Amino acid sequence: MSVDIYKINPEFRDIMPQEIIDLEDNATWAGESVEKRGINDLTDKKEILEEHSLCAGCPEAAALRYILAALPLPEETIIVNSTGCTSLMFPHIALHTVHSMFGNQNAVASGIKRTLDWRFPDKTKDVVVLAGDGATIDIGLDYTLQSFFRQEKITTICFDNEVYANTGGQESGSTPKGQVFKMAPKGKVFDKVPMWELAVTSGCQYSVKLTASAPKKVAKVLREAVLIARELGPTYIHLYTPCILEIGLAANEGLWEMKEQDKDRFADFKYVSPEAEAYLKECKKEGLL
Amino acid sequence: MANLGPAHYSPYPVAFYDDLLTPPEGKALLLTEIVDEEVAMREIARVMLTSENATIFPGPQVLYAWNDEAKKKATLIKEMAEVLNAKMIPMYDYRPKYPKIDAEVEINPNHPNLTIWHNNIKACIFVGVHCHYANVALKMIRSETDCYTAAICGLSGHEDAMATIRDQHASEMARFIEIAKEVKKELGK
Numbered sequence: 001m002s003v004d005i006y007k008i009n010p011e012f013r014d015i016m017p018q019e020i021i022d023l024e025d026n027a028t029w030a031g032e033s034v035e036k037r038g039i040n041d042l043t044d045k046k047e048i049l050e051e052h053s054l055c056a057g058c059p060e061a062a063a064l065r066y067i068l069a070a071l072p073l074p075e076e077t078i079i080v081n082s083t084g085c086t087s088l089m090f091p092h093i094a095l096h097t098v099h100s101m102f103g104n105q106n107a108v109a110s111g112i113k114r115t116l117d118w119r120f121p122d123k124t125k126d127v128v129v130l131a132g133d134g135a136t137i138d139i140g141l142d143y144t145l146q147s148f149f150r151q152e153k154i155t156t157i158c159f160d161n162e163v164y165a166n167t168g169g170q171e172s173g174s175t176p177k178g179q180v181f182k183m184a185p186k187g188k189v190f191d192k193v194p195m196w197e198l199a200v201t202s203g204c205q206y207s208v209k210l211t212a213s214a215p216k217k218v219a220k221v222l223r224e225a226v227l228i229a230r231e232l233g234p235t236y237i238h239l240y241t242p243c244i245l246e247i248g249l250a251a252n253e254g255l256w257e258m259k260e261q262d263k264d265r266f267a268d269f270k271y272v273s274p275e276a277e278a279y280l281k282e283c284k285k286e287g288l289l
Numbered sequence: 290m291a292n293l294g295p296a297h298y299s300p301y302p303v304a305f306y307d308d309l310l311t312p313p314e315g316k317a318l319l320l321t322e323i324v325d326e327e328v329a330m331r332e333i334a335r336v337m338l339t340s341e342n343a344t345i346f347p348g349p350q351v352l353y354a355w356n357d358e359a360k361k362k363a364t365l366i367k368e369m370a371e372v373l374n375a376k377m378i379p380m381y382d383y384r385p386k387y388p389k390i391d392a393e394v395e396i397n398p399n400h401p402n403l404t405i406w407h408n409n410i411k412a413c414i415f416v417g418v419h420c421h422y423a424n425v426a427l428k429m430i431r432s433e434t435d436c437y438t439a440a441i442c443g444l445s446g447h448e449d450a451m452a453t454i455r456d457q458h459a460s461e462m463a464r465f466i467e468i469a470k471e472v473k474k475e476l477g478k
Contacts, residue, residue: 004354012367016381
């Protein structure tokens with residue numbers, strides 16, 4: 001895949017809808033220059049995700065926009081996702097995405113990455129996994145950790161909303177202790193699974209826990225994670241995107257909730273392996289960061 | 290079993306219903322018969338020239354200039370539309386459209402019947418649509434509408450179209466255009 005796939009044949013420009021012409025003319029493709037893309041583009045460039053079918057005010061939608069705006073090479077990126085709220089957005093993204101069975105996402109991504117490396121040895125191809133906490137930490141934990149053990153060169157992002165949201169509100173491994181949900185009336189009896197720490201002990205070169213409250217921070221972390229995954233091995237981002245419906249907040253209160261959690265359960269956690277640290281310094285010198 | 294569509298075309302893939310498969314190399318499938326490619330080309334041209342609101346649905350493989358073949362095919366499809374007096378409505382991507390499609394200017398494989406109904410299309414050609422999406426869309430059109438569907442396919446054809454020709458690349462498309470010109474002349478259109 002290359003950005004040519006979005007260039008409309010001149011014979012058909014007159015029948016193509018304006019939104020697709022805009023995508024070709026104004027989308028934030030990286031093209032030749034990696035430095036051109038970023039969060040600031042979201043204000044005046046054609047977005048890769050314009051419309052979505054999530055609830056009004058859902059922080060996941062904002063977080064996904066930050067991620068898409070920050071991908072170093074969107075036209076050479078394949079996103080693998082899993083069943084959950086996030087999978088409702090993927091059909092609307094103007095990138096190649098693969099929907100895997102629930103929990104399988106890291107296994108599927110491993111295969112895709114290996115095949116791409118074999119098929120296009122001279123090209124940079126990024127594979128990014130994006131799934132919810134149920135798929136990453138509960139049902140897919142085996143696949144997630146195994147991909148870390150195998151040092152697969154993929155980036156894994158967990159959109160942690162701390163609940164199985166679109167099935168009515170069941171507790172997940174990522175739900176904090178004591179939390180009550182509609183379908184978990186007694187409250188959770190054990191602690192939140194520290195996935196960001198498991199990622200480190202399982203061999204990730206880079207593991208970060210944060211909320212989506214600060215767009216530029218999310219973008220920076222994503223960029224670092226993708227660049228490290230290209231060269232060194234697996235990277236992991238644990239991103240808090242609360243389900244405002246399940247925790248009883250209004251559409252405009254998601255940001256407030258994330259800012260609160262910046263100081264609590266999602267206080268900064270960042271692990272960078274010594275090799276990754278050295279590599280990031282090189283990337284900075286080359287202007288990739 | 291589901292009911293037949295308004296034109297009594299089977300809602301099931303013909304492979305299932307009539308025990309038919311895609312045509313062998315060098316041949317074409319016309320309704321339930323395997324015929325010579327030229328016979329099918331003539332019939333497609335005739336139906337397109339004599340049906341109300343005949344439309345070509347170009348898919349992503351020809352809409353975007355992603356290789357030289359796609360660029361050549363784009364020029365030929367434009368010419369094909371002029372010869373067949375056909376409209377063109379693009380199937381520019383396969384993503385389900387949110388909240389709904391504009392049936393006047395686009396067709397989507399997830400609900401192609403909306404575009405056919407809205408524009409009262411009685412004959413259409415699918416070209417440059419990836420196989421699996423063409424199969425889904427053709428099946429729905431067959432089941433839900435009375436539109437005559439033709440598939441000009443670069444690979445092995447589509448049994449769910451009423452007429453399908455296979456292995457169609459730039460040179461074969463040029464040949465189809467020449468045949469369509471002859472048919473047009475014969476019909477005095």
